[in-house]
Amino acid sequence: MTDVFREVRERVSAQDAARHYGLTFDRRGWALCPFHNDKHPSMSFHKGRFRCWVCDVGGDSIDFTARLLGLDAMGAVERLNADFGLALPLHRKPTQAEAKAARRYLEVAEAHRAFEEWRSDFINRLNAAYREGHLLLKNGPDMEHLTERQAAAVQMHETFEHWSDALSYGTPQDQAQIHREGGAIARWIDKVLKPC
Numbered sequence: 001m002t003d004v005f006r007e008v009r010e011r012v013s014a015q016d017a018a019r020h021y022g023l024t025f026d027r028r029g030w031a032l033c034p035f036h037n038d039k040h041p042s043m044s045f046h047k048g049r050f051r052c053w054v055c056d057v058g059g060d061s062i063d064f065t066a067r068l069l070g071l072d073a074m075g076a077v078e079r080l081n082a083d084f085g086l087a088l089p090l091h092r093k094p095t096q097a098e099a100k101a102a103r104r105y106l107e108v109a110e111a112h113r114a115f116e117e118w119r120s121d122f123i124n125r126l127n128a129a130y131r132e133g134h135l136l137l138k139n140g141p142d143m144e145h146l147t148e149r150q151a152a153a154v155q156m157h158e159t160f161e162h163w164s165d166a167l168s169y170g171t172p173q174d175q176a177q178i179h180r181e182g183g184a185i186a187r188w189i190d191k192v193l194k195p196c
Contacts, residue, residue, distance in 0.1 A: 004088050005073070008080050009060045011109050014050035015116070017061040020083060021068055027127065027168050029120050034068060048113070119167055119175065122182065126164040129192040133157030152191040160189075
């Protein structure tokens with residue numbers, strides 16, 4: 001018999017469940033916690049799990065769904081199975097076709113998780129590079145005496161913000177384009193963030 005709890009946890013992250021059930025995320029990937037009267041995002045997501053740093057609840061996608069929808073663990077598994085089209089055989093042995101589809105789904109889910117991890121890290125690096133330029137521009141730099149690093153920060157200031165916004169809020173096509181150009185973008189970030 002398939003371990004449906006493990007399968008659901010591997011296929012649906014807490015962030016996927018939260019997004020599906022209506023939560024939105026800020027630039028850091030945090031959300032307003034639906035389990036208390038949250039005014040500032042206090043729920044973080046990492047490695048398929050969630051945690052609210054105010055009301056101290058956390059867990060995986062099953063825990064999130066159960067708590068949000070008032071279900072027991074099996075009810076949450078059944079709901080996630082239906083809502084995400086997982087086609088898990090909950091009360092019988094899977095057929096060969098179902099097992100093959102499950103493996104393919106896991107491959108796609110793993111690629112998605114890897115992309116989300118890259119995206120989160122890349123947004124953080126873009127925002128750090130943006131802050132460098134922002135602080136320089138805010139303080140009115142002496143444009144004639146900028147270091148190479150400072151010049152790159154000023155030059156790319158608005159572009160870093162654009163890339164960060166596109167990765168945070170852009171279309172999947174926008175995000176895929178930035179991912180494809182990630183090497184060139186990373187070189188600009190390194191020019192700003194790495195000490196000379």
